[in-house]
Amino acid sequence: MNNISAASDLYNMRHSLAHVLAQAVLKLWPDTQITIGPPVDTGCYYDFLFSTPISDADFKAIEKEMRSIINKGQTFAVDTLSIEEALKFWKGKRQKFKVELIEDLQKKGEIEVTNYRNLDAEGNEMFVDLCKGGHVENLKEIPADGFKIMSLAGAYWRGDEKREQLTRVYIAAFPSKQELQDYLTMLEEAKKRDHRKLGKELDLFTFSDMVGPGLPLWTAKGTVIVDEVERLARETEQEGGYLRVRTPHIAKGKLYEQTGHLAHYKESMFPPMQLDGEAEEYYLKPMNCPHHHQIFASQPRSYRDLPMRLAEYGHCYRYEDSGALFGLMRVRSLCMNDAHLYCTEDQFEEEFIAVANMYLKYFELFGIEKYVMRLSLHDPAELGKKYVNQPELWLKTEEMVRSAMKKTGCAYVEVENEAAFYGPKIDVQVWSAIGREFTLATNQVDFDVPGKVGLSYTTADGSEKAPLCIHRAPLGTHERFVGFLIEHFAGHFPLWLSPVQVALLPVADAHGDYAQTVDKALKEKGIRTQLMNASDSLGKRIREGEKSKIPYLLVLGDKEKDATAVTVRNIISKEQVEVSLEEFMEKTVADITRRSLQPSIGS
Numbered sequence: 001m002n003n004i005s006a007a008s009d010l011y012n013m014r015h016s017l018a019h020v021l022a023q024a025v026l027k028l029w030p031d032t033q034i035t036i037g038p039p040v041d042t043g044c045y046y047d048f049l050f051s052t053p054i055s056d057a058d059f060k061a062i063e064k065e066m067r068s069i070i071n072k073g074q075t076f077a078v079d080t081l082s083i084e085e086a087l088k089f090w091k092g093k094r095q096k097f098k099v100e101l102i103e104d105l106q107k108k109g110e111i112e113v114t115n116y117r118n119l120d121a122e123g124n125e126m127f128v129d130l131c132k133g134g135h136v137e138n139l140k141e142i143p144a145d146g147f148k149i150m151s152l153a154g155a156y157w158r159g160d161e162k163r164e165q166l167t168r169v170y171i172a173a174f175p176s177k178q179e180l181q182d183y184l185t186m187l188e189e190a191k192k193r194d195h196r197k198l199g200k201e202l203d204l205f206t207f208s209d210m211v212g213p214g215l216p217l218w219t220a221k222g223t224v225i226v227d228e229v230e231r232l233a234r235e236t237e238q239e240g241g242y243l244r245v246r247t248p249h250i251a252k253g254k255l256y257e258q259t260g261h262l263a264h265y266k267e268s269m270f271p272p273m274q275l276d277g278e279a280e281e282y283y284l285k286p287m288n289c290p291h292h293h294q295i296f297a298s299q300p301r302s303y304r305d306l307p308m309r310l311a312e313y314g315h316c317y318r319y320e321d322s323g324a325l326f327g328l329m330r331v332r333s334l335c336m337n338d339a340h341l342y343c344t345e346d347q348f349e350e351e352f353i354a355v356a357n358m359y360l361k362y363f364e365l366f367g368i369e370k371y372v373m374r375l376s377l378h379d380p381a382e383l384g385k386k387y388v389n390q391p392e393l394w395l396k397t398e399e400m401v402r403s404a405m406k407k408t409g410c411a412y413v414e415v416e417n418e419a420a421f422y423g424p425k426i427d428v429q430v431w432s433a434i435g436r437e438f439t440l441a442t443n444q445v446d447f448d449v450p451g452k453v454g455l456s457y458t459t460a461d462g463s464e465k466a467p468l469c470i471h472r473a474p475l476g477t478h479e480r481f482v483g484f485l486i487e488h489f490a491g492h493f494p495l496w497l498s499p500v501q502v503a504l505l506p507v508a509d510a511h512g513d514y515a516q517t518v519d520k521a522l523k524e525k526g527i528r529t530q531l532m533n534a535s536d537s538l539g540k541r542i543r544e545g546e547k548s549k550i551p552y553l554l555v556l557g558d559k560e561k562d563a564t565a566v567t568v569r570n571i572i573s574k575e576q577v578e579v580s581l582e583e584f585m586e587k588t589v590a591d592i593t594r595r596s597l598q599p600s601i602g603s
C-alpha cells in the first residue's frame with residue numbers, strides 16, 4: 001500500500017493536473033465557465049459549462065495543450081483574499097460559479113479564501129483558480145505521459161437537476177507511463193470479465209422485466225455456484241461452532257421500531273404492507289438480525305450458553321434507488337452469509353479473532369491475495385442523529401475492536417464517521433485477480449440493540465446482563481460475491497465451483513456407449529458432467545466446451561475405450577493428457593473435496 005506521503009504526493013499531482021486541464025480548456029475555449037476539479041482515486045476531473053459542446057474528438061487537442069503547459073514548467077503562487085475582494089475578482093473574470101461558491105462560503109461565515117495562480121518562467125499569470133491548495137511546486141513534476149483523458153459525462157451543477165448541466169471531463173492520472181498503462185490494461189480486462197456479460201454468456205443469472213429491476217434470478221447453473229458457496233459456509237460455520245437457523249422474509253413494523261431500523265434505516269427498506277384485518281403494518285426484512293434476536297430471546301439464556309452463534313444464509317430486501325442498481329453488485333433482493341454472535345465482553349476478543357481467521361481462510365481458498373479491513377468509527381458530532389447516543393460505549397467498543405484487530409495481524413485502516421448506527425463496523429475490501437477493488441463483506445459490533453430489545457443472559461452471580469452482538473458476513477451476499485468471483489476467475493471457476501465440471505466428447509457415434517459408461521461412473525462419484533454427443537465435429541465440440549468454460553473436456557475414442565482411459569483436455573492450459581479412468585476420478589474427486597484453485601491434470 002501507498003504510505004501517507006506518497007498518497008498525498010499523488011493527491012497533489014492529480015489536483016494540480018485538474019488546474020492544467022482547466023487552463024488548457026480556457027485556452028482552447030476562452031468563454032468556458034469553470035466550476036470545480038477535484039482529484040479522485042484514479043486521476044481527477046473538472047466540471048465545465050461549455051458554450052458549444054465538445055466531444056471525444058477534442059481530447060487530442062486538449063491533451064496536447066495540457067502537455068505543452070506541463071512542459072513550460074509553471075509554478076503556483078497563492079493569494080489570500082477577503083471574501084469581498086474575491087467576489088470582486090471573480091465577478092471581473094465573469095466566472096459565475098466561482099462567485100456562487102464564494103457567496104456560499106460567506107454565508108457559512110468564512111472571511112477569507114485563496115486563489116492559486118499559475119505563473120510562467122517570466123512571472124506572467126497563465127491561469128488562476130479558487131482553491132484550498134495541495135499542489136506540486138512546479139507543473140513539470142506532473143508526468144506528461146502518465147495521464148489520459150478518459151471520458152465526458154453530464155453532471156448537474158451541485159448535483160441538482162434544476163441547475164445547469166455541466167460537462168465533466170475525466171482524466172486517468174498516474175505517477176508513470178507504466179502505471180497508466182497497467183490501469184488501462186486492467187480496465188480492458190475488466191470489460192472482458194464484466195460479470196453482467198459473462199453471467200449472460202455462461203447462463204448464470206438473469207433479470208426479467210416481469211419480476212422487476214434489481215431482483216436477480218439464479219439459473220440452474222448459477223444456482224450450482226451459489227449452492228457450493230453456501231455449502232462451504234455451512235461446513236466452515238459448523239467447524240466454528242455456529243448453529244443454523246431459518247427465519248421468514250417479513251415481519252411486523254413493531255420489530256423494526258424496537259431495533260431502531262425504522263428510525264435509522266427506513267429509506268433503505270421497502271414500503272410497508274398493510275394486511276387485511278391486521279392493525280399493524282408488515283415490512284420485508286432489510287437485515288436478519290431482528291429475527292435472530294427474537295430466537296435468542298425465545299429461551300432464558302445463561303452465561304453457560306454463550307457465546308451463541310446463530311447463522312443463516314438469510315434473504316433480505318433493500319429499496320435501492322433504481323438508478324443505482326447495477327448487475328449483481330447493487331440489487332434489491334440479496335441473500336446474505338449472515339450470523340450473529342452473542343457473547344460476553346470477556347468473550348468478545350476471542351470471537352472477533354475467530355471471525356477474522358475465517359476471513360483469512362476464505363481469502364486463501366478463493367485466491368484473494370490483496371485485501372484491507374476498514375475499521376469505521378463514529379463521529380461524536382453525529383451522536384443522537386446518525387449514531388446511538390452512548391458516547392462512552394462508543395469509545396470503549398471501538399477500543400475493543402481496535403485491540404482485537406491488532407491481534408489478528410490483518411492489514412487494516414481506520415476511517416471516521418462510517419460506522420453502523422449501533423456500533424463500529426469493519427468493511428472488508430478485496431482486490432480481484434486483475435486488481436479491481438470490491439467491498440464484499442462487513443463485520444459489525446453491536447453494543448446497543450441487544451439491550452434495547454430486551455436480550456439478556458444470567459451471569460455467574462445471578463444478575464441479568466445484555467450480551468454483545470457481533471454481526472458478520474464474510475462471504476457477503478451471494479449476489480455480490482458471485483459477481484466478484486465471475487470477474488476474479490474470468491468465468492473459469494475452480495472445479496468445485498464449476499456448474500459443469502467435466503464434458504464428455506465421444507470421437508464418433510461408435511464411442512457413445514463408452515461415453516455413457518464413463519458418464520455414469522463420474523456421476524456416481526458426484527462429479528457434474530455434460531455429455532456432448534458426436535452430432536457435431538470434435539473440433540466444434542471442443543470449442544463449445546471452451547466457450548462454456550468447462551474445466552475438463554474428455555475425449556473418448558477407440559484408444560481410450562480399449563484402455564478404460566480418458567484423454568483429458570485442460571481448457572486453460574489446452575494440454576491433453578491420457579490417464580486411466582480410475583486415476584481421473586481419483587484426482588478430480590480430490591481436487592473437488594480440497595476445493596483446489598487449479599485442476600491438477602494438465603495444469
Ligand SMILES: [Zn+2]
Nearest residue numbers: 015131132133
Ligand atoms: Zn488547486
Ligand SMILES: [Zn+2]
Nearest residue numbers: 287288289471
Ligand atoms: Zn446483523
